[in-house]
Amino acid sequence: MSDDTLFAEVTDQANRANPYPLYHRLREKPVSRQRDGTYVVSSHAAIRSLMFDPRLSSEDLPPSQRPPTGNPFKDWIVNPIKNHIVNTHRPLIFRDPPDHDTLRGIVMEQFTIPRVRGVHRGVEDIVGELIDRLRDRDELCLVENFSYPLPVMVICRLLGVPEEDEQQFQEWASQLATALEPDARGDDETRQATAAAFDAIADYMSGLIREKRRHPADDMLSGLANPERGRPAMGDADLIATSVLLLVAGHETTVNLITNGMLTLLRHPDELERLRRDPERAPRLIEELLRYEPPVHFRTRKALDDIAVAGTVIPKDAPIVLLFAAGSRDPARFANPDRFDPDREDNQHFGFGGGLHYCLGAPLARIETEIALVALSRRLKAPRLLADPPPYRTGASLRGPEKLRIGIGGIA
Numbered sequence: 001m002s003d004d005t006l007f008a009e010v011t012d013q014a015n016r017a018n019p020y021p022l023y024h025r026l027r028e029k030p031v032s033r034q035r036d037g038t039y040v041v042s043s044h045a046a047i048r049s050l051m052f053d054p055r056l057s058s059e060d061l062p063p064s065q066r067p068p069t070g071n072p073f074k075d076w077i078v079n080p081i082k083n084h085i086v087n088t089h090r091p092l093i094f095r096d097p098p099d100h101d102t103l104r105g106i107v108m109e110q111f112t113i114p115r116v117r118g119v120h121r122g123v124e125d126i127v128g129e130l131i132d133r134l135r136d137r138d139e140l141c142l143v144e145n146f147s148y149p150l151p152v153m154v155i156c157r158l159l160g161v162p163e164e165d166e167q168q169f170q171e172w173a174s175q176l177a178t179a180l181e182p183d184a185r186g187d188d189e190t191r192q193a194t195a196a197a198f199d200a201i202a203d204y205m206s207g208l209i210r211e212k213r214r215h216p217a218d219d220m221l222s223g224l225a226n227p228e229r230g231r232p233a234m235g236d237a238d239l240i241a242t243s244v245l246l247l248v249a250g251h252e253t254t255v256n257l258i259t260n261g262m263l264t265l266l267r268h269p270d271e272l273e274r275l276r277r278d279p280e281r282a283p284r285l286i287e288e289l290l291r292y293e294p295p296v297h298f299r300t301r302k303a304l305d306d307i308a309v310a311g312t313v314i315p316k317d318a319p320i321v322l323l324f325a326a327g328s329r330d331p332a333r334f335a336n337p338d339r340f341d342p343d344r345e346d347n348q349h350f351g352f353g354g355g356l357h358y359c360l361g362a363p364l365a366r367i368e369t370e371i372a373l374v375a376l377s378r379r380l381k382a383p384r385l386l387a388d389p390p391p392y393r394t395g396a397s398l399r400g401p402e403k404l405r406i407g408i409g410g411i412a
């Protein structure tokens, strides 16, 4: 295996269960040019310096291009218009300043403390409900029965999506998450399915936005759709792109943090027991999970100029991979990086990224995961893994188990 194909090994499904030895090899050259011209950045120091560098662009999503349908009206008029709207109103995670900062500021204003507190109570109820449903069972799949439904229910309630539409949102969210996987973006079938899911959710959201304008409620979408006079506001196309982003960015990531969390705790039963006895340990434990088994392993960027970093010059226009999960296990930054240690001090991981694009939903994700893991540790009796390693989803960037089978001796 030569060094300029190591990243292809990372994206290979065969290495999904344990990509960390590959990260250690990649880090031997902190900025490594791959055979296809991509520069993979894997040391903590190099990622950190690039994260704050304005010469890196997040506008690296290939243009939206709906495949031909054979219907001339759609192919020549409707789809080019849709492509144009999508390309000029990218979600803010794929935008650079100044547009990125304006859009981000508007969303941040809606993440109010009372709203996040309200979610807190909601999450406790949903978590309780999901665990109650496991009564009389001796086995469960944590993904299907717990981690998967929870974040979509939470984001729907925060946005103000009616409960009866939550199931549909779950399906859209999983299809749209593939747009965040660089290796799936080029595949025609995936692009077609993603465009169809985007069109469906965009139609749904414009209806919901109209409804929130007619009857504003105390939810985020009502807040975004009815800005106060004199405050910055977004047009409908950006509003749709933003709500879809919140759904996608907040879904699979949180599913994976909860699932990786339980997997790691079951592999470290002493830590599970400590959490059960002392729920106050949850915040540190979650920070360590974000470092040790993060839901987002890497994000892509594009170089806007020649950039010298860690002894290498990344040429203008080159695609860049910021390998967050490798930086978070860099022995130059963390002692015993491959050890799961919730008591670790100074835990500056890249689990939520950093810089301009630092995760907007981090407080919400922390609350959800904390409530979920504490409740699971207290209520599942004698939990044990039935398959280790579990099967993984295809995503190398949004990485997490597809299933997590757990045997239990009942619920408390």
Ligand code: HEM
Binding pocket: 058, 092, 093, 094, 104, 155, 245, 246, 249, 250, 251, 253, 254, 257, 294, 295, 296, 299, 300, 350, 351, 352, 353, 354, 356, 357, 358, 359, 360, 361, 362, 364, 365
């Ligand atoms: C455990 C759960 C989560 C993890 C691990 C996570 C991780 C991340 C990471 C690594 C980024 C940086 C992306 C980049 O640098 O390109 C990011 C951005 C973002 N996240 Fe999260 N996220 C989580 C949950 C959420 C939730 C619950 C929401 C919303 C409700 C959310 C909304 C966003 C948004 C909007 C951005 C883009 C911010 C920007 O571009 O300025 N995330 N997230």
